[in-house]
Amino acid sequence: MSATELQPFLHDARLSLATPSFCAARPDGRIAEGADGFYHGDRRVLSRLEVGAPGVPNAPVATADGADGHTAFVTVLRGLAESTADPATTLERRRELHPGRLVERYTVRNAGARTARLRLEVRAESDFAAMDTVKAGRTGAPAVPEAEPDGLRWSLGPLTAVLTLTPAPDHLDPATGTLRYDLELAPGQSWQAALECTADHRDGDLFPAAHATPWTEPRITGRDHALARWTARSHQDLRGLLLTDPLRPADTFFAAGAPWFLTLFGRDSLWAARMLLPLGTDLAAGTLRTLARRQGRAVDPASEEQPGKILHEVRRAEQHLDTGSHLPPSYYGTADATPLWLVLLHDAWRWGLPADQVEELLPNAEAALDWLERYADADGDGFLEYVDSTCRGLSNQRWKDSSDGIRFRDGRIAEAPIALSEVQAYAHEAAVRTADLLEAFGRPGAAHWRRWARDLRQRFRDRFWTEDADGRYPVVALDRDKRPVDSIASNLGHLLGTGLLDETESALVAGRLTAPGMDSGFGLRTLDAATAGFNPLGYHTGSVWPHDTAVAVHGLARAGLHDAAAPLAAGLVRAAAAFDHRLPELFGGYPRDRYARPVPYPASCRPQAWAAASAVLVLQALLGLEADAPNRRLRVRDRLPAGYESLRIDGLTVAGLPIEVETDHTGAVRMRAPEGFDVTAVR
Incomplete structure (x- = not known):
């Protein structure tokens, strides 16, 4: 087994789950390497999803897990709009995962005293790799996307993935999977966008998601x-x-x-x-x-x-x-x-x-x-x-x-x-x-x-x-x-x-x-x-x-x-x-x-x-x-x-x-059983 074909490690990955989909990412939210990806039905729909400003150092500072596939990531865009040693400009990335659908909401905030000028890039790739391929440490061949008015589309046989951005990007390069915004934020100003990636298999899901929980909450x-x-x-x-x-x-x-x-x-x-x-x-x-x-x-x-x-x-x-x-x-x-x-x-x-x-x-x-x-x-x-x-x-x-x-x-x-x-x-x-x-x-x-x-x-x-x-x-x-x-x-x-x-x-x-x-x-x-x-x-x-x-x-x-x-x-x-x-x-x-x-x-x-x-x-x-x-x-x-x-x-x-x-305070157990049930207490 070569060094490039080792089973990927996961111990530091951030996993979001909404069967039959899940998302694995770096601790700062990037989908960039190893087993990272947005998956649906045992296929990797997105093998890369990175957001940042070229030439601007990123400093991840916070990650928070929410309920049911929600995760938030905060990154400092170092040097932008800073007049002191204090960070001024941040990128917040809020991820929501649903069956067959990944949503990310981006917020760039300028809390500094100067205007922040930046080019924000979203870079996305899909290899449609099967799970056994990823687990073996290999990757699939990158699929070539087609340009959409507000995003990209990938297809491989019965599989289709569509990525859209709202508002539509200022620039789009399907050859590199790059979508760009040119931003200028005055002091105290913020900017927002939303990304959505949907996955579809022509034959439907092998095992679809459930919509109700069939047990009581303990x-x-x-x-x-x-x-x-x-x-x-x-x-x-x-x-x-x-x-x-x-x-x-x-x-x-x-x-x-x-x-x-x-x-x-x-x-x-x-x-x-x-x-x-x-x-x-x-x-x-x-x-x-x-x-x-x-x-x-x-x-x-x-x-x-x-x-x-x-x-x-x-x-x-x-x-x-x-x-x-x-x-x-x-x-x-x-x-x-x-x-x-x-x-x-x-x-x-x-x-x-x-x-x-x-x-x-x-x-x-x-x-x-x-x-x-x-x-x-x-x-x-x-x-x-x-x-x-x-x-x-x-x-x-x-x-x-x-x-x-x-x-x-x-x-x-x-x-x-x-x-x-x-x-x-x-x-x-x-x-x-x-x-x-x-x-x-x-x-x-x-x-x-x-x-x-x-x-x-x-x-x-x-x-x-x-x-x-x-x-x-x-x-x-x-x-x-x-x-x-x-x-x-x-x-x-x-x-x-x-x-x-x-x-x-x-x-x-x-x-x-x-x-x-x-x-x-x-x-x-x-x-x-x-x-x-x-x-x-x-x-x-x-x-x-x-x-x-x-x-x-x-x-x-x-x-x-x-x-x-x-x-x-x-x-x-x-x-x-x-x-x-x-x-x-x-x-x-x-x-x-x-x-x-x-x-x-x-x-x-x-x-x-x-x-x-x-x-x-x-x-x-x-x-x-x-x-x-x-x-x-x-x-x-x-x-x-x-x-x-x-x-x-x-x-x-x-x-x-x-x-x-x-x-009680001694550990003694008291049980209230349904009517008609006999309860036996044992040591």
């Missing part, structure tokens, strides 16, 4: 708290990640994250919807139905589609990744999305998804169960495995999907077929929970799937547990030769609360997760720090993923291990505060006692759906909140850990009805 009040600010910012970011299914526009789901994954991802969309269940079931229903419509119907080796299988991701065109992989537009290479779909259906039912909507999806659930039994265990050993049968797809087909994501303690990379520990846990939970659904709705098969889960649990206990100097623990996976992949990794956290482990085993896992090698102080490392090959900036080999830690926190809480869950939850709250409460996809796994703030992973998505939704899952875990709407029952902890006293929590719901929670 609110934490009573005293200033970092969890409240993380929750509020996450709510805002999640609204920006919302997409709809064009086959049924009422159904909404989350795009995985910006910039790289702004589309439907099976596991990401499922996990994020599951995390938001305490805020309502409409999002979960939309996610389940959107994926059910695309559930596998046939055996297609090229896309890895199989009957009953839930897909991995959907794009408009084939992706050519820098790893050499070629993923078809609809790609099914995932081992975990199918059991996660089943678990979400069950959990949504428990949180109050109406019975008719659950029943509508039961044939899809039965097809998914059939996939677990007929296709997921390719070699018949009783475990679910994955392998890239195409030699062109993803070598690791679970959330740690990088090629080096599964490795032994000595650093060797495991070879597929791989039976992953958490995939067995998801499958066990899916079988047990779906058996409950089948039984509740009078459908056959519940006894069979409970036996299937019981047998899987025993096989897991026999084959996946090993021992080192610190005692027993479950290994990450079995490799192609059925050897235990003996590293200690965050995968352990995904086993908790699934029913795969007993009480003693859960306690052993908790001890591993909270040890210094795993707990960075800002969340769980993906790989223990003592493992050969550990890299604190490794994508899946030492970094911290917020959703990964949140899943472990929730699993610990479900297992009754609240003392182990509390410090991990506190680490995520601290990390969120350090990132202005917008947690990224991942960050560095450096220890907190070495760096007071988490170290960014430079190419991380931000926002990322499951990182943002983790705020709600952590809140649910701290509360120990569990719902059984069909039987009109709720469970909650009687007391929260230190640091969460004197809070009021609104916006939680069950079966569409509000739940109100308060903690």
Whole structure:
């Protein structure tokens, strides 16, 4: 890989989001390099958008993020109209992002004592680069614009971009994409203009934007708290990640994250919807139905589609990744999305998804169960495995999907077929929970799937547990030769609360997760720090993923291990505060006692759906909140850990009805449940 083909860094980029569009820019607002651009539907519409006065030094002095894709940038135009050392002339750039439309409003102000004379230039370019091209560190060929009376137009096949300025520019040079104004501002005078760039695809959007939020807004009040600010910012970011299914526009789901994954991802969309269940079931229903419509119907080796299988991701065109992989537009290479779909259906039912909507999806659930039994265990050993049968797809087909994501303690990379520990846990939970659904709705098969889960649990206990100097623990996976992949990794956290482990085993896992090698102080490392090959900036080999830690926190809480869950939850709250409460996809796994703030992973998505939704899952875990709407029952902890006293929590719901929670000055919990619900308080 050459120096010009490195994945662009994003840690200092300013991202504005309005799916299926987003904008990435320099801290001063310029769209100028790397992954910068105005994007729509996985294509870069503008690869350059710079505003300034030639020959006049720019000094950025302020940036402010507003709600829903609004950002403001202020730059001093140094030397203009200055009579003292004080700055006199400023350029304010206010950006608004809407689906398919970028708006910028420019204001030049002269607060000096002299007249400011300047030529203001707007320079714009478009390369229509596909997302996989940008992610690989390449650019598209610049498109040649056509001149419009008040701007420029670019076209490439079905794609069109139109940029207009109001008032019309004084000069326009389509060859260089430059639009100019000649300005003369007296002392105290200001000047304004507005730019608008619209993007259009002849065939429409692959997944259009949503116009309403299908969940309630969570609110934490009573005293200033970092969890409240993380929750509020996450709510805002999640609204920006919302997409709809064009086959049924009422159904909404989350795009995985910006910039790289702004589309439907099976596991990401499922996990994020599951995390938001305490805020309502409409999002979960939309996610389940959107994926059910695309559930596998046939055996297609090229896309890895199989009957009953839930897909991995959907794009408009084939992706050519820098790893050499070629993923078809609809790609099914995932081992975990199918059991996660089943678990979400069950959990949504428990949180109050109406019975008719659950029943509508039961044939899809039965097809998914059939996939677990007929296709997921390719070699018949009783475990679910994955392998890239195409030699062109993803070598690791679970959330740690990088090629080096599964490795032994000595650093060797495991070879597929791989039976992953958490995939067995998801499958066990899916079988047990779906058996409950089948039984509740009078459908056959519940006894069979409970036996299937019981047998899987025993096989897991026999084959996946090993021992080192610190005692027993479950290994990450079995490799192609059925050897235990003996590293200690965050995968352990995904086993908790699934029913795969007993009480003693859960306690052993908790001890591993909270040890210094795993707990960075800002969340769980993906790989223990003592493992050969550990890299604190490794994508899946030492970094911290917020959703990964949140899943472990929730699993610990479900297992009754609240003392182990509390410090991990506190680490995520601290990390969120350090990132202005917008947690990224991942960050560095450096220890907190070495760096007071988490170290960014430079190419991380931000926002990322499951990182943002983790705020709600952590809140649910701290509360120990569990719902059984069909039987009109709720469970909650009687007391929260230190640091969460004197809070009021609104916006939680069950079966569409509000739940109100308060903690007093001692942390004791008071819940006001909907009428007819019984509440059990637990320690």
